[in-house]
Amino acid sequence: MQRSSRKKSITIKDVASVAGVSYQTVSRVINDSPNVKTAVREKVRSAIDELGYVPNIAARRMGGNRSYLILAINDRARTLDNWAVGRGNDWVDQMLYGGMMESEDHGYRLVFELVDTEQPAASKQLATAISSLRPDGVILTPPHSENQDLADLLDANGTPYARMGSIGKTDGVNVIMDDEAAAFAATQHLLKMNHRKVAFISGSPDYLASSCRLDGYRAAMKQANAEIHPAWEQPGDFSFVSGAKAANTLFTMDDRPTAVIASNDEMAFAVLHEAAKRDISVPDQLSIISFDDTPGVRFSVPPLTAIRQPIAAMAKTAAKELIQNGANAQTGKEITLPFQLIVRQTTGPAPK
Amino acid sequence: MQRSSRKKSITIKDVASVAGVSYQTVSRVINDSPNVKTAVREKVRSAIDELGYVPNIAARRMGGNRSYLILAINDRARTLDNWAVGRGNDWVDQMLYGGMMESEDHGYRLVFELVDTEQPAASKQLATAISSLRPDGVILTPPHSENQDLADLLDANGTPYARMGSIGKTDGVNVIMDDEAAAFAATQHLLKMNHRKVAFISGSPDYLASSCRLDGYRAAMKQANAEIHPAWEQPGDFSFVSGAKAANTLFTMDDRPTAVIASNDEMAFAVLHEAAKRDISVPDQLSIISFDDTPGVRFSVPPLTAIRQPIAAMAKTAAKELIQNGANAQTGKEITLPFQLIVRQTTGPAPK
DNA sequence: ACATTGCATGTGAACGTTCACAACAAAAAA
DNA sequence: TTTTTTGTTGTGAACGTTCACATGCAATGT
Numbered sequence: 001m002q003r004s005s006r007k008k009s010i011t012i013k014d015v016a017s018v019a020g021v022s023y024q025t026v027s028r029v030i031n032d033s034p035n036v037k038t039a040v041r042e043k044v045r046s047a048i049d050e051l052g053y054v055p056n057i058a059a060r061r062m063g064g065n066r067s068y069l070i071l072a073i074n075d076r077a078r079t080l081d082n083w084a085v086g087r088g089n090d091w092v093d094q095m096l097y098g099g100m101m102e103s104e105d106h107g108y109r110l111v112f113e114l115v116d117t118e119q120p121a122a123s124k125q126l127a128t129a130i131s132s133l134r135p136d137g138v139i140l141t142p143p144h145s146e147n148q149d150l151a152d153l154l155d156a157n158g159t160p161y162a163r164m165g166s167i168g169k170t171d172g173v174n175v176i177m178d179d180e181a182a183a184f185a186a187t188q189h190l191l192k193m194n195h196r197k198v199a200f201i202s203g204s205p206d207y208l209a210s211s212c213r214l215d216g217y218r219a220a221m222k223q224a225n226a227e228i229h230p231a232w233e234q235p236g237d238f239s240f241v242s243g244a245k246a247a248n249t250l251f252t253m254d255d256r257p258t259a260v261i262a263s264n265d266e267m268a269f270a271v272l273h274e275a276a277k278r279d280i281s282v283p284d285q286l287s288i289i290s291f292d293d294t295p296g297v298r299f300s301v302p303p304l305t306a307i308r309q310p311i312a313a314m315a316k317t318a319a320k321e322l323i324q325n326g327a328n329a330q331t332g333k334e335i336t337l338p339f340q341l342i343v344r345q346t347t348g349p350a351p352k
Numbered sequence: 353m354q355r356s357s358r359k360k361s362i363t364i365k366d367v368a369s370v371a372g373v374s375y376q377t378v379s380r381v382i383n384d385s386p387n388v389k390t391a392v393r394e395k396v397r398s399a400i401d402e403l404g405y406v407p408n409i410a411a412r413r414m415g416g417n418r419s420y421l422i423l424a425i426n427d428r429a430r431t432l433d434n435w436a437v438g439r440g441n442d443w444v445d446q447m448l449y450g451g452m453m454e455s456e457d458h459g460y461r462l463v464f465e466l467v468d469t470e471q472p473a474a475s476k477q478l479a480t481a482i483s484s485l486r487p488d489g490v491i492l493t494p495p496h497s498e499n500q501d502l503a504d505l506l507d508a509n510g511t512p513y514a515r516m517g518s519i520g521k522t523d524g525v526n527v528i529m530d531d532e533a534a535a536f537a538a539t540q541h542l543l544k545m546n547h548r549k550v551a552f553i554s555g556s557p558d559y560l561a562s563s564c565r566l567d568g569y570r571a572a573m574k575q576a577n578a579e580i581h582p583a584w585e586q587p588g589d590f591s592f593v594s595g596a597k598a599a600n601t602l603f604t605m606d607d608r609p610t611a612v613i614a615s616n617d618e619m620a621f622a623v624l625h626e627a628a629k630r631d632i633s634v635p636d637q638l639s640i641i642s643f644d645d646t647p648g649v650r651f652s653v654p655p656l657t658a659i660r661q662p663i664a665a666m667a668k669t670a671a672k673e674l675i676q677n678g679a680n681a682q683t684g685k686e687i688t689l690p691f692q693l694i695v696r697q698t699t700g701p702a703p704k
Numbered sequence: 705a706c707a708t709t710g711c712a713t714g715t716g717a718a719c720g721t722t723c724a725c726a727a728c729a730a731a732a733a734a
Numbered sequence: 735t736t737t738t739t740t741g742t743t744g745t746g747a748a749c750g751t752t753c754a755c756a757t758g759c760a761a762t763g764t
Contacts, residue, residue, distance in 0.1 A: 054483035061410035063721030083449035088440030097435035131406035295440045415751030
């Protein structure tokens with residue numbers, strides 16, 4: 001007798017009886033097991049189509065040791081903050097895009113979870129999520145990707161993980177962008193247009209990417225034999241105010257730079273803002289390049305030339321690694337994805 | 353003997369033996385069943401804390417008839433398109449925000465799925481998703497919310513559903529914004545600033561909201577005894593070009609309107625653009641109000657005054673209804689949420 | 705005092721799948 | 735041919751939970 005409160009669903013056994021084989025054979029077909037005769041496989045396949053059978057993900061998790069779930073962790077406070085003010089959340093969007101597409105291709109599902117950044121809350125929340133979900137892999141995004149406690153927790157639990165944007169790690173899979181090369185390319189782009197006085201506004205020293213970008217800038221300047229005036233390297237912390245302060249310092253110098261590279265969009269906006277205040281025309285008298293290329297940059301006046309992080313591709317790669325290699329390849333593998341320099345209207349030839 | 357390939361996890365039986373009760377009693381505590389003595393409940397609770405036990409969602413789904421999952425369906429093509437070009441996806445962001453927050457509060461999880469808009473692909477994809485996931489409820493967003501086949505499918509399956517932004521439905525739960533009242537308020541805002549010549553650019557007639565907005569505009573004009581010049585009601589289809597065309601028509605009239613309401617941001621941008629081309633200063637000579645308030649509007653020059661759809665609140669409400677009322681209350685219930693008129697810098701007093 | 709109700713707890717089965725292993729057939733090797 | 739290996743199919747158990755029902759015991763009503 002059917003339990004009244006349950007909805008009945010099409011099961012593997014229904015398929016088996018229609019196809020005239022055992023349920024285990026159906027399971028083999030679903031899982032692309034090699035040891036099934038072609039004729040039998042076809043018979044099962046058509047029974048599946050006929051019934052519209054779809055395997056139940058919860059039961060698969062229960063029976064086997066895979067959940068067909070990839071868990072992606074994002075910074076709770078920052079994400080909610082962005083959402084709450086009606087700002088979009090570029091990182092989340094791009095991550096979902098890449099992660100979902102790749103997961104889907106492999107019959108997996110991406111589950112998206114917000115986790116606080118403070119310890120021990122972060123560890124506790126992650127532990128709860130993996131106990132509840134038992135995902136086959138976890139994607140850690142900044143700043144969680146820099147939290148070794150979380151990685152250790154996942155190690156102890158035996159759950160594979162991939163980090164996005166963290167360099168120099170010796171555990172897990174790490175998908176990164178070459179920040180140094182990107183900064184090098186941005187600087188070179190300016191040098192090629194005869195800029196010699198190129199300034200650089202750094203990001204927060206808490207992020208490894210900040211120093212990489214600075215290194216790339218220095219390397220490009222050195223290669224071109226361009227002298228770096230000490231004051232051209234301005235500190236910043238990714239905030240608008242820090243960008244404005246840096247721009248202010250740069251613009252009041254006797255020998256004003258003709259180009260500025262800002263380590264993120266927010267600070268580039270500030271530079272643009274300060275330039276407008278002083279009637280410094282962009283790009284005629286000043287070129288600006290920013291990092292990140294968040295959606296807002298296309299709306300600035302003029303639209304910003306920017307280095308675009310391949311966030312979607314990074315998420316896609318992270319998901320792919322977790323799905324394909326799973327518990328293996330936990331070697332601290334580092335995969336570098338190419339950046340893009342998107343030339344818009346804040347860069348032009350150096351003024352004479 | 354433990355199966356070697358399986359990770360062992362803390363189960364309800366572990367908790368039961370620590371607490372010295374049966375596993376069913378633990379289950380009762382987890383599910384807040386009333387018939388448990390307070391002393392026993394406390395004992396179980398502390399055992400749960402001690403072990404760090406978290407119920408496994410897959411097993412809960414298997415044992416019971418709830419999956420603790422809410423499925424949110426979005427338009428695949430549009431979402432991917434937005435993501436692919438690096439535009440954000442305001443609707444998705446806001447929906448995730450509201451939906452996730454509410455789900456989380458109830459121990460549920462929001463799963464986000466992209467579905468094509470064409471039939472029969474849409475039905476097939478939805479059927480696959482619900483077979484695989486067996487969610488306790490489905491949130492349908494535009495344009496899926498207007499696809500009755502999907503609602504019928506869910507009805508047949510016995511899965512509760514909530515629509516966002518669809519009016520006049522007699523089935524499911526429907527969470528909406530009062531588009532007519534919003535247009536009324538927008539119009540009134542202009543009338544109060546002595547505008548009499550207020551034009552209105554409609555949205556695509558495929559969307560019910562379009563006609564509601566037009567009705568609201570007309571009602572406000574009528575109430576203020578403001579005459580509507582026939583050409584002030586311009587047709588549009590939510591696209592930039594349709595907005596530009598409408599603006600062009602309006603601006604070449606002998607008796608040019610002093611204010612324009614555009615049925616979405618995209619068309620409002622077009623109006624702004626056309627006005628700039630003709631050196632019509634905003635808001636001195638022309639006021640503009642748009643609908644939707646997507647993140648880009650704050651970057652327009654000047655920033656647009658806009659009607660903001662409460663998407664996050666709508667998603668939150670939809671999730672809440674599904675979680676709390678579930679299979680009941682499938683009456684075609686309609687819940688209206690308040691809109692917001694966000695006054696920025698494209699509206700001002702009518703020119704003398 | 706006895707039957708009746710309601711509350712608190714426990715036991716066995718079920719959910720839909722995969723795993724482990726058994727069984728058998730067919731092909732290859734001896 | 736006989737033995738061994740390899741490939742194909744089937745059976746029983748397990749996963750971690752909730753459901754249905756049974757049981758015991760206290761409180762209530764007569």
